[in-house]
Amino acid sequence: MALYVYAITGQDHPLAVGDVTGVGADPSPVRALACGPLYAVVSDVSEEIRPKRRDLLIHQEVQERLMEGGPVLPLQFGYTAADEATVEQALRKDADGYLANLERLDGCVEYHVRAFQNEEELLRQILRETPETRELNDRIRAGDPDPQLPLTLGRAVAAQVRERQDALAAGLTDALVPYAREHDVRPATGDDLLNLSLLVSDDRREEFLSAQAGLVRQLGDGVEFRLSGPLPPYSFVR
Known part of the structure; x- marks a missing residue:
């Protein structure tokens, strides 16, 4: 059988x-x-x-x-x-x-961290903080007839989104990896910006959870964390 x-x-x-x-x-x-x-x-x-x-x-x-x-x-x-x-x-x-x-x-378990950034808040930040996108947006709102402006603005905003989300994902990874024996970064899917698995030993679990909770408080409502675990170590079986 x-x-x-x-x-x-x-x-x-x-x-x-x-x-x-x-x-x-x-x-x-x-x-x-x-x-x-x-x-x-x-x-x-x-x-x-x-x-x-x-x-x-x-x-x-x-x-x-x-x-x-x-x-x-x-x-x-x-x-x-x-x-x-x-x-x-x-x-x-x-x-x-x-x-x-x-x-x-x-003596280890797996934790899985995904993160998602509020798109509307991110776009407001980019238009507010980036001179290039702010200028393009102001010209469009003022009625500038140049047909290339929306496309140029879209490309500039998309580049800023990628740059900021990549930087945020790297920062979150750097903040959490020290609490893990091993880690695995995989391509984020959908609207997520982070897809991170961590192998955490029992004696560091509380430290890890405290650090993750601290990141949630620090970043506020603009970033949503989804923490799964403790899990069997699927991602670390070789």
């Missing part, structure tokens, strides 16, 4: 997931498959797993329970293997790498 694989842990992990029913239309109990010094946390599945709400929640519940008991290498949603032999072969093949990763992530 095919297996859905949630995570990899070490043999000394308490594995407090025995009462959890796994993913799928005909869910089976979550269990541990041992192979040498490692466990794969799995459940039997009989069909392709799609990202339905219940299954996503079960996947995350398993990860969070495992995280409470010690270091874990969480797999992204949807990973399946053909059978137990396939999982055991994968564990044996890279046992040293998995063990090194578990040691590296021991």
Whole structure:
């Protein structure tokens, strides 16, 4: 039977997931498959797993329970293997790498920080503080007939938006990274200006949270933070 694989842990992990029913239309109990010094946390599945709400929640519940008991290498949603032999072969093949990763992530959790800047407030700042854009805007409002003015203003404003948001993202990253053992900056999506993952050790979590809260107060209503965590260290599994 095919297996859905949630995570990899070490043999000394308490594995407090025995009462959890796994993913799928005909869910089976979550269990541990041992192979040498490692466990794969799995459940039997009989069909392709799609990202339905219940299954996503079960996947995350398993990860969070495992995280409470010690270091874990969480797999992204949807990973399946053909059978137990396939999982055991994968564990044996890279046992040293998995063990090194578990040691590296021991005592750490992931936090994810996204930031969004109020566009209207940013545009007002640019028109108020940048001589070039202020002059162009004043000429348009005064009725200057030059047809190139709106395009020139749009380009100037767009350049200022990129420059200011890049600078803000870099500043936020520089302020938070010192509290993390590792970090990962990814391209921001949508209207966000920051997409930052941080691996934070238990002994620095309060410092990190205090620093993040301080940034929120310092920047005020113009910047919206979305902090997720503590999370299993998805972004730092190598």
